[in-house]
Amino acid sequence: MCGITGWVSFDRDLTTHRAELDAMTATMACRGPDADGVWLDRRAALGHRRLAVIDVEGGSQPMWVDTDDGAVAITYSGEVYNFVELRGELLRRGHRFRSRSDTEVVLHGYLEWGEAVADRLNGMYAFAVWDARVDRLVLIRDRLGVKPLYVAGTDDGVLFGSEPKAILANALADRTVDLDGLRELASFTQTPGAAVWRGMREVVPGGVVTVDRAGLRERRYWTLPTRAHTDDLTTTVATIRELLEDVVDRQLVSDVPRCTLLSGGLDSSVITALAAANLGRRGEQVRSFTVDFVGRDHDFVADEFRATPDAPYALDVAARVGSQHQAVVLDQATIADPAVRRAVITARDSPISFGDLDTSLYLLFQAIRQHSTVALSGESADEVFGGYRWFHQPQAQAAETFPWMAVPVSGARAQAPDRFNADLTAALDLRGYIRDRYAQAVAEVERADGESDHEMRMRVMCHLHLTRFVRMLLERKDRISMAVGLEVRVPFCDHRLVEYVYNTPWSLKTFDGREKSLLRAATADLLPSSVLNRVKSPYPGTLDPLYAGSLIQQCKELLSTDDPVFELVDRSELEDLTRRDSATMSLEYRNRMERVLDLSTWLDIYRPQFRL
Template sequence: MCGIAGWVSYDRDLTRHQADLDAMTATMACRGPDASGVQLDRHAGLGHRRLAVIDVDGGTQPMAVQTDDGTVTITYSGEAYNFGELRGELRRRGHRFRTRSDTEVVLHGYLEWGEAVAERLNGMYAFAVWDSRVDKLVLIRDRLGVKPLYYYRTDDGVLFGSEPKAILANPLAERAVDLAGIRELVSFTQTPGSAVWCGMNEVLPGGVVTVDRAGLREHRYWTLPSRPHTDDLPTTIANVRSLLRDVVERQLVSDVPRCTLLSGGLDSSAITALAAAKLGERGEKVRSFAVDFTGREDDFVADELRATTDAPYAREVGAHVGSLHESVVLNHRDIADPAVRRAVITARDSPLSLGDMDTSLYLLFQAIRQHSTVALSGESADEVFGGYRWFFQPEAQAAATFPWMAVFVSGAKAQVSDRFNADITAALDLPSYIRDRYAEALTEIERVDGESDHEFRMREMCYLHLTRFVRMLLERKDRVSMAVGLEVRVPFCDHRLVEYVYNTPWSMKTFDGREKSLLRAATADLLPRSVLDRVKAPYPATLDPMYTSALLQQCRDLLATDDPVFNLVDRAYLEGITRESGALPIEIRNGMERVLDLSTWLDIYRPELRF
């Protein structure tokens, strides 16, 4: 895992802009703490920050191959899990390798197949190739968009980077946000291609961007396909198990210490059990980590979202599969620390965070990084297998909007936009924006012949989660983990598994009358009965009232200033909250977190607000 950056300019001599490339690359030191490299020629500069995972000694970047017609150079982030098979195929085609790295395999794959190399890769990746033979830049991103990649058009080329901050470090990039960017920040839609900052876009998941003297072009080598499903239920369950076993085996490949994230829920427990079984064949034990909070087991009170606390289940799974399990216990001071909030907002380049669930995730990853460089996560299983409660709620199924909005971003529930002043709220017109994005998303979905109305509606809901909702979670996981130099892998995002389960009828996905029926059935022999029967609980939030008290004091301190956040946020809104006493509803606490996050983001980035 790494951070990449670059600049292509057809009217400049970039050999004179070493300092600019160095600055762009340096912004991502946390993504790649092990090494740094910049390569410049007249019209292209590529930068790289390396987190060494495969071939620690030999995989330095940018990496180049000299051909008879010119040099081809790559800067690469991510992992191609099938690089061993591809290396063998390329060797048979006459290619010779100097390293054991997957980067070199992808580079030679480009030499052999051009942009079509993307169609042969299995993994999570974002990379750039500068082909000096034709003065062309190629940007390629993995199918599900696990790894980020952004670009910014200039008058004579393009800037690109793993994160917006890399692009914003170049003097050509305007540090500006308009109403369209704010809408994207607060609408919970995650429109593919959007990047919040004016003039900036993300390379689409499964996308290729090419830049040459004729301009910039973009196409997709992969979109989520609709196909008939012909397997019966036992075959389907067996295929899911086979795919999961293969995915986890591939994603355990590493030359550095690895572990799993284990919450005690079905998703992370399944990954941990599969990893333990595979490593056990080699006489190894898997290491697993969970997050917990001081006093949580003693003080836990079940609510609408969380019927149980994680820690006992995580310990039980650890004992069941024989993992070396450790809980990272956090207290309210750790989570409320403004310095931690600042680190998270810097990592995300955005004020849209999940408050204490982001700061605790950052602290969890920071603790894990002391022991492991790679972690396997259960992220995205809910989107793939249909795990959220709103999948089963008639009002969400019938809603003419994104399903998650019909449940927790609607009506009396607090929204990010509720913090804004009346003028900004009116100008944003979020209901119209969300309605348009929803209608736009539905046009992408293909119906299978003979599919009933209900089955097609559930296909729509699954598609929206796999192309929109999961994008928010993947971005969060990537940014917060890479902020501490931890590579988090997401087995449930393997495109083969995603395609297979997406095209399985909803009646099969819920054959036992519960959520994630296929995943439960496919891993039933690996897990304790308690975990198989456990009702889904989302990532934990702290229940400590001292955390809320700390937020209240920080908001009072903010109100005593002329912070620019009050050009956006209704000051009276925050004043009203700080006069509250006693236990505060979660939406009030979330409101304080969002205002503090927004203030921090404005202080770090000082964007020009164009509205």
């Protein structure tokens, strides 16, 4: 796992621009704390920061191969889990390797198959290949968009990077944010290809971008396929179990310490149990981590989002599978620390965060990194198997909008029209933007032959989650974990599993009348009954009223200044929030304060120019 960046220019000699490339590469230092490297050619410059996971000694980057017609070089981020099989095939085809790394396999795969190498890869990855034989840049991103990749045009080429900050480090980058950028920030829709900064875009998941003197072209090598599902229930459950075992087996491959994230929910417990069984056969013990909060063992209060605390269930799983388990216990003062907020906003390149859910996640990952470099997560199971409550609510099923915006219980309704002042809110017209993005998303869905109206509607809901909602969570997970040099792998995003379950009828996905029926049935023998019967509980937040008190104090300090944030938000509304009682403050009011503090922090770090 790493950070990549680069610059292609058809009119400059980039061998004289080492300083600019070094500056771009330096912004990726957190993503790759172990090593850095650059590769310069006349027309292309590639930068790399490395987090060493596979072939620690031999996997340095950028890598290149000199051919008779010119060099072919790669800067690569991620993991390809089937690289051993691909390496064997390439050896049979006459290729020779100098390392054991998956990076070299991908490079030689490009030499053998060109852009079509993407079709053969199983994993999470984003990489750039400069092919000097034809003066062409090729950018490729994994199917689900687990690893980020952005690109921005210049007057004679492009800039690219794992994160926008790498591109923005080059003076040629446009630091302007317009209304469309703000709409994307605030709409909670995650439009494929969109970016906040004008002139910048992300390489879409499953996308290939090529750049040469003729310009930039983009195509998709993968989209969610619609296929007939002919397996009966027994076969479907068995196939899911077989896929899960294979996925976890592949994703445990590492030359550095690995662990699992264990909340005590179904998803993380499945991953931990499968990892424990796999490692146990090798005589190893899995290590697991959960997050908890000071006082949570006695002051937990159930609400509409969280019926139960995580810790007891995580301990049940740890005892059942024999993991070496550790709870990372956080206090409100650390979570509220402005320095932690600043680190999170810097990591995310965005003023939109999940508040204390993000800062606590950052602190959790920071603590885990002291013991492990790789962590397996249960992220994305809800999107794949239909776990969110709104999947099962008629109101959300019938709504002509994104399901997570359709019901008040979705704490995710944080597109919040109150984020900006009245004039800016009117100019943004978020409702219209969301309506258009929803219509665009629905138009992508292909109906299966003979599919009923209800089954088609549920296919649409699954598609929206797998192409929009999950990517917000994956981006959050990637940015915050890589900010502390931790590689988080997401087994439920294996495209084979995603394709299979996506095409399984909703009637099978809910065959027992519960959420995630297929996942529960496929792994029931692995887990304690307490977890199998637990009602879904999202990632926890702090309940300590002192946290709200800290926010109030920080907002009061902000109000005493002429911070540019007040050109975008209403000062009087924030003043009203600071007069409320922290002990009884609602989550919504707390979130409003967090949003202003996040926005102020982002403005201070990135100094965007607005064209509104």
